[in-house]
Amino acid sequence: MNNLITTNIIRFTGLMALQILIFNQLNFLDFLNPFVYVLFIILLPISLNKTSLIFISFLTGFFIDLFLDTGGVHAAATVSIGYLRPIALKFSFGAAYEYQSIKINDSERYQRLSYFTLMIMIHHFILFSLIYFSLKKINLIIFHTILAGLFSLIISILLYTLFKEKND
Amino acid sequence: MLQLFNFFLKNKSLILFLFLLNISIALSINFHDYHKTKFSRSISNATGSVHNVISKIRNYFNLRLENNILLEENNRLKELEFNFETNNTRLKSNKSKYILQPAKIIKNSYSLPKNFLIIDKGNKDLLSEDLGIITSNGIVGIIDRTTTKYSRVISILNTKSKINAKLKKSNHFGTLEWDGKTSNIVQLHDIQDLVELKIGDSIVTSGFSSTFPENIPIGKIKSYSLNETKDLYIINVELFNDMTNLRHVHVVRNNDYMQIENLINE
Numbered sequence: 001m002n003n004l005i006t007t008n009i010i011r012f013t014g015l016m017a018l019q020i021l022i023f024n025q026l027n028f029l030d031f032l033n034p035f036v037y038v039l040f041i042i043l044l045p046i047s048l049n050k051t052s053l054i055f056i057s058f059l060t061g062f063f064i065d066l067f068l069d070t071g072g073v074h075a076a077a078t079v080s081i082g083y084l085r086p087i088a089l090k091f092s093f094g095a096a097y098e099y100q101s102i103k104i105n106d107s108e109r110y111q112r113l114s115y116f117t118l119m120i121m122i123h124h125f126i127l128f129s130l131i132y133f134s135l136k137k138i139n140l141i142i143f144h145t146i147l148a149g150l151f152s153l154i155i156s157i158l159l160y161t162l163f164k165e166k167n168d
Numbered sequence: 169m170l171q172l173f174n175f176f177l178k179n180k181s182l183i184l185f186l187f188l189l190n191i192s193i194a195l196s197i198n199f200h201d202y203h204k205t206k207f208s209r210s211i212s213n214a215t216g217s218v219h220n221v222i223s224k225i226r227n228y229f230n231l232r233l234e235n236n237i238l239l240e241e242n243n244r245l246k247e248l249e250f251n252f253e254t255n256n257t258r259l260k261s262n263k264s265k266y267i268l269q270p271a272k273i274i275k276n277s278y279s280l281p282k283n284f285l286i287i288d289k290g291n292k293d294l295l296s297e298d299l300g301i302i303t304s305n306g307i308v309g310i311i312d313r314t315t316t317k318y319s320r321v322i323s324i325l326n327t328k329s330k331i332n333a334k335l336k337k338s339n340h341f342g343t344l345e346w347d348g349k350t351s352n353i354v355q356l357h358d359i360q361d362l363v364e365l366k367i368g369d370s371i372v373t374s375g376f377s378s379t380f381p382e383n384i385p386i387g388k389i390k391s392y393s394l395n396e397t398k399d400l401y402i403i404n405v406e407l408f409n410d411m412t413n414l415r416h417v418h419v420v421r422n423n424d425y426m427q428i429e430n431l432i433n434e
Contacts (some may be wrong), residue, residue: 021222027412031279031351050181058188065195067215068277069284069320072195079192083185130196132281132348140348 004045012060015040020067023155031144034152035074036159037064038123041082042116043104043160046089057082070131077127081119088118105164116160117153124149216274216318219286223274227415234415241304266381269293269419271301274318278325278411281348285321289419290314300379300420306386306408307331308417310379325351325411332377333386333405336370338363344371344386344405351411353390356403363401365392371405378428380420 019037026033041057048056061078065071081088092115093107104112124145132141176183227234271293275286289295291314301308301321309321309329322329327348333356334341342358356371369389375382387405395402422428 020218025222025226027279033279051184054181054185054188058192061192065192067218069215069275069286070196070280071198072192075192076189076196079185079188083181130193133196137348 008040008044011043012040016063018159019064024068028151032148032151034148034155035064035124035127036152036155038078038081038120038152039156039159041078041085042119042156044085046104050086053085054079054082073127073130076130077123080126081123084122085119088115088122091115092118113157116156120153120156121145121149124152216286216288216315219275220288223272223288230413230415233413237304238416244304265423267421267423269295269421271319271417271419273414273417276412276414278323278351281327283323283325284312285309285323285414287311287319287321287417287419288317290317290319292316294421295319295419298379298425301417302380302384302420303409303414303417305410307373307380307384308409308411308414311419323411324354324407331380332374333371334374335359335363335365336372336383341374341376342401342403352407354387354405354407356405357395357400359401359403361394361399361401365389365401365403367391371403378422378425381422 015037019035023034023036037060040060044053044056058075058079061075062072064074064078068074092111094111104115107115125141128141128144128148269289271287271289273285274288275284277283277285285301285308287301295311295314297311297314299311301311307324309323309326310331311319312322313320324331324344325346327346329344329346331344332341333344340359340363342356344354344356346354359365367389371386371388373380373382373384373386385408387407387409390404390406392401392403394400
């Protein structure tokens with residue numbers, strides 16, 4: 001248990017630092033910034049109870065908002081995926097999740113990919129909807145969701161594979 | 169009572185979720201209405217120092233470019249000095265209307281629809297709200313919030329920003345806004361359709377707003393079209409400033425600002 005907490009604290013600090021120091025300065029093609037901190041919520045232990053999951057998700061987003069000066073858009077997006085995480089897990093891992101027996105590290109690659117995609121896309125969609133905040137700009141919202149979502153997904157998977165061995 | 173309690177206990181995660189979602193959406197809406205964003209004022213000093221460190225590191229990569237820009241600017245000013253020697257005495261008098269103050273941008277953003285910059289000067293350098301920010305190439309934005317050490321600037325690349333601008337040639341003026349799409353093109357609205365426009369014409373500040381002096385360059389006309397009612401132009405203005413690569417800026421302080429504001433408010 002202690003080990004689990006240390007791992008998550010290190011992961012939190014690392015991802016926040018990466019996000020604020022590097023990925024927000026990227027501005028690829030002048031408008032694309034990947035949001036890799038979502039990986040922290042994706043990788044939170046599955047056994048974590050729902051209340052603390054939602055609360056931790058909110059704090060993660062809120063922390064990012066403070067640094068990016070964006071009000072509460074990130075917090076809204078992260079608290080939503082925190083709430084929806086059990087559904088995404090059930091969708092991707094099926095019955096195995098019910099018994100709480102899976103570990104994200106041991107799961108099959110395609111199941112993992114579907115879980116990552118689901119979480120990141122939902123997060124980005126809520127995020128950009130709140131950033132643009134207007135139905136008229138729905139095509140801009142979808143455009144940004146897909147492009148930034150793919151970008152974040154690729155980088156999250158790269159980071160995940162890079163640090164996988166050390167984490168378990 | 170017990171039933172009510174049980175109900176809360178059973179749905180505690182849903183209730184917590186809705187509660188936190190509410191908070192964050194309220195914060196986002198405040199963020200869209202930037203006059204209300206007083207909330208993160210206290211925290212801005214902490215995050216400001218982080219951005220300061222990042223910007224110090226990034227500065228090293230831009231030194232060569234920055235030197236060239238400063239050299240060009242110096243060159244231009246020297247040329248002005250040599251060509252207008254008679255005005256020297258006037259420049260030295262204490263009654264100059266505008267005072268410039270150098271500042272450094274420590275956080276820049278241009279990929280959102282509502283972009284803000286942070287500069288490393290604040291209350292203790294006598295900065296206050298509504299002061300204009302310019303570079304040697306053109307305008308950057310207007311300060312909307314200050315803390316002791318840092319200030320936040322509403323970039324012209326912010327869909328809420330409205331700045332008075334005019335055509336340099338004919339003095340027709342309109343409002344400069346941004347549609348949130350490309351980071352080097354802003355829109356000038358409210359120019360009458362009687363005005364003759366040419367692609368490449370310069371757009372400058374109008375000097376009406378008391379924030380910016382008159383005739384600071386903004387950009388040149390890239391294309392134009394009529395609006396829905398066919399009586400006003402919407403002009404696409406290509407900025408002279410490269411908003412994606414800003415480092416050193418000047419804060420413009422108008423000495424007569426208070427007098428003008430008092431007149432307006434009366």
